Amino acid sequence: MKHEPELHAVEAGLRQRGCRWTTQRALIVRTALGTHDHFTAEDLLLRCRKADPQVSRATVYRTLQVLEQAGYVEGLETGDGGRRFEHTIGHSHHDHMVCEQCGAIEEFHDPELERRQELAAAKVGFRITRHSLRLYGLCAGCAKRRGGGGR
Amino acid sequence: MKHEPELHAVEAGLRQRGCRWTTQRALIVRTALGTHDHFTAEDLLLRCRKADPQVSRATVYRTLQVLEQAGYVEGLETGDGGRRFEHTIGHSHHDHMVCEQCGAIEEFHDPELERRQELAAAKVGFRITRHSLRLYGLCAGCAKRRGGGGR
DNA sequence: GTGCGTGCAAAATATTTGCAACGTC
DNA sequence: GACGTTGCAAATATTTTGCACGCAC
Numbered sequence: 001m002k003h004e005p006e007l008h009a010v011e012a013g014l015r016q017r018g019c020r021w022t023t024q025r026a027l028i029v030r031t032a033l034g035t036h037d038h039f040t041a042e043d044l045l046l047r048c049r050k051a052d053p054q055v056s057r058a059t060v061y062r063t064l065q066v067l068e069q070a071g072y073v074e075g076l077e078t079g080d081g082g083r084r085f086e087h088t089i090g091h092s093h094h095d096h097m098v099c100e101q102c103g104a105i106e107e108f109h110d111p112e113l114e115r116r117q118e119l120a121a122a123k124v125g126f127r128i129t130r131h132s133l134r135l136y137g138l139c140a141g142c143a144k145r146r147g148g149g150g151r
Numbered sequence: 152m153k154h155e156p157e158l159h160a161v162e163a164g165l166r167q168r169g170c171r172w173t174t175q176r177a178l179i180v181r182t183a184l185g186t187h188d189h190f191t192a193e194d195l196l197l198r199c200r201k202a203d204p205q206v207s208r209a210t211v212y213r214t215l216q217v218l219e220q221a222g223y224v225e226g227l228e229t230g231d232g233g234r235r236f237e238h239t240i241g242h243s244h245h246d247h248m249v250c251e252q253c254g255a256i257e258e259f260h261d262p263e264l265e266r267r268q269e270l271a272a273a274k275v276g277f278r279i280t281r282h283s284l285r286l287y288g289l290c291a292g293c294a295k296r297r298g299g300g301g302r
Numbered sequence: 303g304t305g306c307g308t309g310c311a312a313a314a315t316a317t318t319t320g321c322a323a324c325g326t327c
Numbered sequence: 328g329a330c331g332t333t334g335c336a337a338a339t340a341t342t343t344t345g346c347a348c349g350c351a352c
Binding site (some may be wrong): 070108113120125129130132133134143144 | 191218245272275277279282284286
Binding site for chain 3 (some may be wrong): 169170171173174205206207208209213267292298
């Protein structure tokens with residue numbers, strides 16, 4: 001089975017937080033791990049149901065809450081109203097560039113950027129637990145196609 | 152009346168987009184302008200109803216969509232599920248720190264941070280039109296109260 | 303007058319909760 | 328055996344939509 005090491009890491013983490021490790025949670029986490037980066041609660045439910053049609057919508061929502069609190073899952077803001085998630089297990093933090101033309105989501109990471117954030121927070125005594133940075137605009141392809149010359 | 156110049160700017164902008172300028176839209180925009188920065192659709196509705204109890208919830212939602220598309224209003228996502236808005240009329244861009252304990256939203260701005268973003272984008276040929284940066288964690292007050300020492 | 307915008311209420315979505323049964327520890 | 332979890336369905340919350348009427352242009 002795929003994702004065994006990550007799965008066990010989550011199991012250990014949840015247990016440490018005093019949570020129980022149930023068949024459903026294992027299924028949900030495994031499914032989240034194997035799911036394309038940015039999924040909605042409903043997406044996840046449907047995928048889980050392929051493996052076990054019994055899984056309740058409520059359980060998925062509840063588990064997502066637990067996972068988010070424990071830091072294994074992160075809520076994304078797509079801006080279009082839909083709430084989406086991505087798991088943060090086994091892939092380091094990154095930010096997103098969203099192309100408003102073609103919808104592509106590009107990931108990037110800049111440590112210096114993070115340092116500046118810490119700095120800004122420290123200045124006012126704010127303690128960061130997580131952050132979300134999204135750049136909206138045109139990806140390289142679309143920029144060339146549309147905005148390269150003038151327009 | 153307050154906010155006359157901004158109000159006219161919005162009016163002009165909407166007209167230019169082929170929209171009609173109605174009593175309700177004027178009321179909604181005026182209310183948004185006079186409202187504390189971060190409001191929900193429901194907040195705005197209630198405030199509008201103080202001036203005109205007739206205003207429909209649907210109209211507020213529809214108008215918010217128009218305003219957001221036109222760029223006069225920006226959707227925020229506080230992460231706690233509630234969708235919030237802030238108007239971008241006449242106040243410069245800033246980012247947000249959201250306290251997950253008490254819900255306070257602090258604004259800040261760091262030009263250097265923006266420069267780094269531009270840099271990261273330039274590196275991959277991405278053309279930024281706007282961005283959203285949110286830091287989540289504990290505000291100074293809550294950090295002191297709860298996490299001051301260790302933990 | 304034409305057609306967009308509005309109000310109302312109902313519909314569609316999205317998310318949470320009460321409760322009895324169940325499974326983990 | 329105790330108690331956190333689950334499934335179900337109902338309750339909430341949030342946003343959208345159909346339709347007749349009214350107002351801006």
